[in-house]
Amino acid sequence: MASQQFEPPSGTRDFLAGALRTREHVFAAIRGVFERYGFEPVQTPAFERLETLTGKYGDEGDKLIFKILRRGEHEATGEADLALRYDMTVPLARVVASYGSQLPTPYKRYAMGPVWRADRPGKGRFREFAQCDVDVVGSASPLADAEVVCALTDALDAVGVRGYRVLVNSRQALSGLLEVYGVPADLGGGVLITLDKLSPEKVAAELVDTRSLAPDIADALVGDLTAADAVERMQTTLKDSEAGRAGLEEIGRLLQLASPKVGEDRIAFTPSLVRGLDYYTGVIFEVVAEGMPGSIASGGRYDRLISALGGPDVPACGGSLGVERIIGLLGDDEGDAHRIDVAVTVIAEDTAPEVMGFAARLRDAGMRAEVYLAASRKLAKQLKWAADRKARFALIYGASDEEAGVITVRDMDSGEQAQVPTDQLAAYLTGRCAPPR
Amino acid sequence: MASQQFEPPSGTRDFLAGALRTREHVFAAIRGVFERYGFEPVQTPAFERLETLTGKYGDEGDKLIFKILRRGEHEATGEADLALRYDMTVPLARVVASYGSQLPTPYKRYAMGPVWRADRPGKGRFREFAQCDVDVVGSASPLADAEVVCALTDALDAVGVRGYRVLVNSRQALSGLLEVYGVPADLGGGVLITLDKLSPEKVAAELVDTRSLAPDIADALVGDLTAADAVERMQTTLKDSEAGRAGLEEIGRLLQLASPKVGEDRIAFTPSLVRGLDYYTGVIFEVVAEGMPGSIASGGRYDRLISALGGPDVPACGGSLGVERIIGLLGDDEGDAHRIDVAVTVIAEDTAPEVMGFAARLRDAGMRAEVYLAASRKLAKQLKWAADRKARFALIYGASDEEAGVITVRDMDSGEQAQVPTDQLAAYLTGRCAPPR
Secondary structure (H helix, E strand, O other): OOHHHHOOOOOOOOEOHHHHHHHHHHHHHHHHHHHHOOOEEOEOOOEEEHHHHOOOOHHHHHHOOOEEEOOHHHHHHOOEEEEEOOOOHHHHHHHHHHHHHHOOOOEEEEEEEEEEOOOOOEOOEOOEEEEEEEEEEOOOOHHHHHHHHHHHHHHHHHOOOOOEEEEEEEHHHHHHHHHHOOOOHHHHHHHHHHHOOOOHHHHHHHHHHOOOOOHHHHHHHHHHHHOOOHHHHHHHHHHHOHHHHHHHHHHHHHHHHHHHHHOHHHEEEOOOOOOOOOOOOOEEEEEEEOOOOOOOEEEEEOOOHHHHOOOOOOOEEEEEEOHHHHHHHHOOOOOHHHOOOEEEOOOOHHHHHHHHHHHHHHHHOOOOEEEOOOOOOOHHHHHHHHHHOOOOEEEEOOHHHHHHOEEEEEEOOOOOEEEEEHHHHHHHHOOOOOOOO | OOHHHHOOOOOOOOEOHHHHHHHHHHHHHHHHHHHHOOOEEOEOOOEEEHHHHOOOOHHHHHHOOOEEEOOHHHHHHOOEEEEEOOOOHHHHHHHHHHHHHHOOOOEEEEEEEEEEOOOOOEOOEOOEEEEEEEEEEOOOOHHHHHHHHHHHHHHHHHOOOOOEEEEEEEHHHHHHHHHHOOOOHHHHHHHHHHHOOOOHHHHHHHHHHOOOOOHHHHHHHHHHHHOOOHHHHHHHHHHHOHHHHHHHHHHHHHHHHHHHHHOHHHEEEOOOOOOOOOOOOOEEEEEEEOOOOOOOEEEEEOOOHHHHOOOOOOOEEEEEEOHHHHHHHHOOOOOHHHOOOEEEOOOOHHHHHHHHHHHHHHHHOOOOEEEOOOOOOOHHHHHHHHHHOOOOEEEEOOHHHHHHOEEEEEEOOOOOEEEEEHHHHHHHHOOOOOOOO
């Protein structure tokens, strides 16, 4: 049989122990931060009703939804009635709609888990990947935006990401800018999508060709956003627009509230930050880090999204950690933290029950103890196994040990051996091994 | 819109914070035990290639597989190419086949996570539910069977299940018994399926009617298995069969190895334990607990299963915790452990940045601090919110506090208030709140 048959499906991954521990370590660190902010966890099913998902992600998004065939007598229709979760936001809208009065107000929740998209698999692009979202539903306060930014950057600190910066802008500021430049409202969305691709020359060309802006307006707009003094230009230009003034104010408020925690030098108004998704209504942000393409966290305020997704009409803001990208930076955890503490050899059948008893006592004391389970009763072979398992200590219970009421403890690093009274074994090894996990 | 539209799909559940914390507490406790035994975690994708799953669970099982429609231009065919994981065992066989040489020998792994079955939903029966398996692949040793039994019962202890008993039998013993009674080999599987339903009268009738046993043999067989002295009867009867003798020996060995840990009075040879699945080849066991119908853990040795599922031909044994059933016993965790430590009120816009700074310091010290995010600036309303959130303390930063360089800390249980210098806030509250999580 071809070995390909045993690989996981295209775009998915098996996580063996080392890789899985890295992932779980990252998720646990993030969870700890979100909990300290008072965000509550929620977990929704892997699949939703198909009609809950379709039409929520645009035509391109809809094509990427994994659909589940109807079952039983309906299977032959070839129709789907369920679909795998595509993100955490549509399920959030459903949860808010379903449990509204049971939830705290505002509802601050985090969600971590896999989502599925039938994208073409590629380097760093998977069909099953983890998302990690925080959202505040039911608060229009700028404090909510600031809490989201602080929770995400705190989580980046907790998982060891260094040298990041938070780029901040506002949809209102961008709308104000387009208004000042006389861009018709119905062109606004498309213009922002183009601006999101910022490489100045290409963008200006596309604004003229695809978005029908006059060349001088396109050049001036791109010039304003990408100038070295873009922030100062915005502060002047946007004075002429109500939306622009509101945008500047909300940006200023977010910076004021978040920068004591994030650090003054790590968060800044960035006029060229656009973000293509058209559901943002207020501040938007992205976190970028040196040496990493793209963003490692992002979000903003989207006061009309929950209702657009079928939930109630409530203000909301939130953000997402690029957790797969972050995990990709960290590598597998094959380190000391998960060494076996004690390898328990079994050199005679008749002492096996006692030997298992030793293992039990060590485990009860919090140590990681593994009993030799292969058939050989040769000590040399079992010590090789202990070394392969990276055990700190090996236990050997020979006939002379048994008579003397002791057990031999071998330090696998130094090779030194000690005879320890069997009733003192756990006490002897506690402290010599890693703290209990 | 009907509210049903916002419920999760039939047979699935949303887990809000309280219920999710109970689940995660249970999974963490179980994980801790399995790790101490030296089992390694693995995580495979939610879906497998359809051909990996079909034909592995029998005709009835195949009907319960959730199939995923092909995508893009192939969607219109109505065909499926992927399917949601139905259990953890077929993915294990695939992992062993795929990564053989990278895995330790024997490969001791645990897997925890959701599986999906399109069963008719009912009380306690879900279409998305968690499984929790330990398996040892590549060891024929009775120590492996004993380690599996001990790990599962240790996990039951860790999650607080009391009053359980481990019932042990052996497929070899049962085969020997059928041999002694002259049951033709080709009837054996069916006879065992019938015996698994033990209510003595019905079973004897079904053995005659459906399985074509002679009435006197059926009665004697059922009589032997359900007699008060069934164990003694087996020890006599099975002496005449090689398989029977081997079965008695493996049962005896498992009891000898596992009972020091499990407790002599909590594990016993139980001749009437059969287990319907036909892939077991050696010892079998079930854990039952008072007041709970069915089993809360089960497993056994299945030396030919991994190869039958497409993996290499290696001996294996394992078991599974009935984790949904166990969680169902425990109820939601709405307890003190997840109270908010500190509710941070915001009574003036201009001090909001400083107030957020106080929250940040408390979080850095490991406390769970939540900032008021609604629009009101009235203290009474914010203190009501603090009470609703079950906060232990509330922070109030008034104009007079600000001038004096202090902050007011209100004990939400007693109503007492203290003025604390702002630079001593974290020290003041540390120790008064729950230990950091």
